[in-house]
Amino acid sequence: MADGIVASAVATAIGGSTAILLAATGELLVEKVGVYNIALEGVMLVGALSGLIADVNTGSWVIGLLVGGLFGALFALCFGLITVVLRTDMIVVGVALIFVALGITDVVGSKYVGVSVPDPIPKLPIPGLSSLPFFGSAIFSQSLITYLAAALPFGVAFLLSRTRHGLNMRALGENPHAADTAGIPVVGWRLFYVAVGGAFGGIGGAVLTLGIIGAWITNVTAGQGWIAFAIVFFSGWRPLGVLLGAYFFGALSVLGTVGQVEGWDLPSEVFTVLPYVGTVAVMIIRAWSQRRRGGISWPAALGLPFYRG
């Protein structure tokens, strides 16, 4: 067994799932307040391209990530204004905005195909930990944003279950009428968290172009936004479930590389489909086990428009 290969696969799995982890954590916040942003794929595309353009023009990956987050938030805010304020169908508008993002990023991004990123996100080995045996270097030689992304779900878990504001957030998703009666601005907070989720999705997209892939390609996300969306479902709307789900996806995506090196006799397409099939399978298994336990875990008002009175 080639331990070097496995270690590098673990490193790739963790680093490669950063974009999805960020986007899914943001989406969790959005869904906790009762909205689901199906346009996440489009948000990531917008963030990916704007982040790359910012990096190319300023030569700074930090600015690239910030700009990616900003444009992701603005794009998500479009979704929020149309769905949350005007109470339109989230699926229709989400699909529409994915189209818009796909078309616009393709037209604008055609100038940036093949442009190399001047300042890609650097790796930041943690002294001491990264020289631990076995997986030390794999786990602790990631980029700063990967560590932050891994810490983020813990922060979100604290916010949601240990703070007054988190309680209010959950009320918005579970029973917006009660929240409204208690004086919490339902539409305002929903819009705010749609924008926050969009910022995380946009940063996730920028991580793709500035770090994981390192270039702009048309439709660079290739369904990662949808997978992030699905991860929130199978996490059971729990932050730590999101963390596990994202790493599970990352592990599935690197299995192909491991298989090639280890000489498994399988067509490479088997590994291509693993993340997608795995996501579908886990969603079904989770729903099945929840059905058996009789518990419904999603926010009760998820996806429903809020009308006062």
Add this chain to the structure above:
Amino acid sequence: MTATDRAATPAARTRKGILPWRIERRPDPDRIGVYRLVAVLVGLAISLIVAPILSGVPVGDFYKAIWTGTIGTALGWSNVLTIAIPLTLAGLAAAIPYRLSLWNVGIDGQMLMGAWAATGVGLWLPNAPGPLLILVMIIAGLIAGALWIVIPTWARVAFGVSEVITTFLLNFVAVAWLVYWCTGPWRAPGVAGGIRAAQVPEQSWLPMLDIHGAQVNLGIVLVPLLPVAFWAYSRFTRRGYEVTMLGANPQAGGYAGMRVKRHLITAMLMGGAIAGLAGAINMLGTSHELSPGLTYNTGFNGLVVAVLAGANELGVLALSAVYSLLLAGGGSLGIIGVSSDLVFAIIGVTLVFGSLGEAYARLRLVRTTPRGASSPTAPPPSITPSLPGSTESEGAS
């Protein structure tokens, strides 16, 4: 998911927000479809004005390319009609589940699987007589398309797993499946031309028709035929009536003793089968060979058509014609160096506008602080009837 559409409280509320208005439902929303269509046309007009500016080409060239690519030339007409075939079928494949508030976001995958099955039959029976071969290939396509939606349907009906995500993710699986067959067992002899399978036998190619100089394959007869047939079915048969009722009010349908699950399953499988048909016809009529890029987002465009048509079959027919023009025009932009994916942005914008038009029909702005509030009388009570089982109470279950 429980419906939280509460019964309206008749008491008027005078609570102040940040803004001096609030949005509430119109008590009697009317002509929603008309508002939606007008908004779509406005969105289309705006997009067509903004698009040449965004893409940075001379405005004259932009419109000239669209004109020659659509109704300006016989070749343009051929393109429009050829695009209309899979688009109309994809529109139906989305509309039939959408009538029951089910989302078929996997039409592209089902189309690919339909084309795959048809190709398999064609390569397996290279010497069968043409008409028989075409028939068997099309049936294979129907079955494969329906099979590709079985798992999302089962997961939705049995466990309530959102079919939006499952149908969508299976698109990627279908693409990988086709890459495997096109690069492996069915690889085209010779290497040029990307990933594609060997051509199907020549006698199975759909014959070409000549309509006033425009060349289009025989599949065009399905374009008026299938929507009208499905429309007549849902208008004039008992089962069709049940589906219409169920779509309007799922709970009442259940109370009336309809077998709701069975209708849901039928609608999903029917959608998959029609998508499979679209894929098979598209392969038999145009490329005559399987490739993973065969559909080019036709499934998503069909979804847009179905949504904007309000799942009405005749509306699908009409809107498919409009969007075929748009897609053919967008495809011709490549000649002047504009990415033809620009057309997806335009389609997305029209869909957003459609939603805005619908919102305009359903909602109204109400002042929360009456102007010059001199009299202490409260604003008139807003009695908004709760709409049980309206699409608004359908969540992501």
